[in-house]
Amino acid sequence: MDIASNNKAIKLKVRDQLLQGHEMTTKVQQLLSQDGSDLGPAKDLVEKILGSFNDIISALDSFEPISPSALVTAVEGSQNASCDNDGKLEDSGDSHKKLGPGCSIRISGWFRFGSIFSVFRKKSETWTVESTVLEDTFSWRKYGQKQILNTKFPRSYFRCTHKYTQGCKATKQVQKLESEPRMFSITYIGNHTCNTNEVTPKIKPCIHHDEIITDSEEIQSPSLMTSMKEEEENHHHGSSTESDLQLVWQEMLVFEEEHHHHHEAVYGCGETSTSINGLDSADLWSWQQFSV
DNA sequence: TGCATTTGACCGGG
DNA sequence: CCCGGTCAAATGCA
Numbered sequence: 001m002d003i004a005s006n007n008k009a010i011k012l013k014v015r016d017q018l019l020q021g022h023e024m025t026t027k028v029q030q031l032l033s034q035d036g037s038d039l040g041p042a043k044d045l046v047e048k049i050l051g052s053f054n055d056i057i058s059a060l061d062s063f064e065p066i067s068p069s070a071l072v073t074a075v076e077g078s079q080n081a082s083c084d085n086d087g088k089l090e091d092s093g094d095s096h097k098k099l100g101p102g103c104s105i106r107i108s109g110w111f112r113f114g115s116i117f118s119v120f121r122k123k124s125e126t127w128t129v130e131s132t133v134l135e136d137t138f139s140w141r142k143y144g145q146k147q148i149l150n151t152k153f154p155r156s157y158f159r160c161t162h163k164y165t166q167g168c169k170a171t172k173q174v175q176k177l178e179s180e181p182r183m184f185s186i187t188y189i190g191n192h193t194c195n196t197n198e199v200t201p202k203i204k205p206c207i208h209h210d211e212i213i214t215d216s217e218e219i220q221s222p223s224l225m226t227s228m229k230e231e232e233e234n235h236h237h238g239s240s241t242e243s244d245l246q247l248v249w250q251e252m253l254v255f256e257e258e259h260h261h262h263h264e265a266v267y268g269c270g271e272t273s274t275s276i277n278g279l280d281s282a283d284l285w286s287w288q289q290f291s292v
Numbered sequence: 293t294g295c296a297t298t299t300g301a302c303c304g305g306g
Numbered sequence: 307c308c309c310g311g312t313c314a315a316a317t318g319c320a
Contacts, residue, residue, distance in 0.1 A: 142297060144312060157311070173311090 129186045134174060138192055152178045160194055168194035 139161035147154045153176035160168040170192040177183040 141295095143314095145297095145299075146310065146312095149309065155310085159312090171311095 125191055126187065126189050129188070130177065130183050131186060132182055132184070134184055134186070136172075136186075138170065140172060148175070151175070153181075160192060162194035166194040168192050170194075 140158040141161045141163075142156060142158050144157040145154050146157070155173055155175040158172045158174065160170040162168045170188070170190045172189065173187040175185050177185055
């Protein structure tokens with residue numbers, strides 16, 4: 001099998017997996033919508049499923065092989081996008097779609113998997129995600145927090161833990177959405193150049209949706225997905241998988257472009273460890289060590 | 293004790 | 307000069 005067809009096969013496999021996950025998530029959501037049932041197990045299941053989504057997508061995303069202008073709509077300055085008091089998201093762009101109650105956003109080309117997690121993906125190195133979860137597959141260290149003018153919630157600043165050890169320039173900014181306090185706007189700036197293979201995966205807490213959105217003072221819970229990922233990595237030993245995924249990612253983007261599938265971007269939660277402190281009106285968010 | 297977070301100070305761009 | 311982003315000393319925590 002040549003490289004092209006191999007990549008195609010991988011691409012299809014990834015797509016299949018994601019679509020399967022979508023179906024499962026949809027079913028579980030239906031369960032959750034039913035009154036009177038015990039929601040605990042269902043919520044856990046959703047957490048796992050969405051964690052898988054985020055795992056895959058984060059892995060793909062981390063390679064940043066985005067082909068020029070791909071289908072991903074430019075969202076230069078998307079970190080400035082925010083919901084005003086009327087719940088409308090402001091954006092300089094001209095392509096908008098509805099995101100939840102009262103929020104319109106510029107849409108990137110992506111798959112539709114649900115309504116938990118939406119993405120403003122961009123061609124280059126800055127993109128914004130809206131999610132109920134604050135986690136991804138990278139290791140972040142908080143270096144600042146700022147109250148932004150005319151916003152209710154402070155913005156937190158994070159840099160890659162490996163900034164100094166490996167010169168990784170990736171940063172991210174996190175801010176609660178005023179229109180939907182359950183959601184966080186997460187802006188990723190720059191791509192990770194750190195060698196995550198050097199980082200020893202750690203079993204760390206995984207945040208559950210409910211915990212994130214509550215006003216709990218301190219949140220830490222065990223991760224299920226991290227160990228799974230760890231095992232997976234032991235099987236793949238990294239390198240070839242990475243290049244495969246990079247190519248797959250490119251092809252996925254092109255694939256979507258070719259088929260004119262420009263959807264609202266939605267996918268699930270991550271499974272990294274996240275420690276969240278003081279989620280009150282002056283929210284402080286703190287990502288702790290985690291690695292791919 | 294070492295590492296992560298907090299938070300006021302500082303800096304640069306508009 | 308204002309504001310957003312970053313720095314770095316102080317503080318917290320395991």
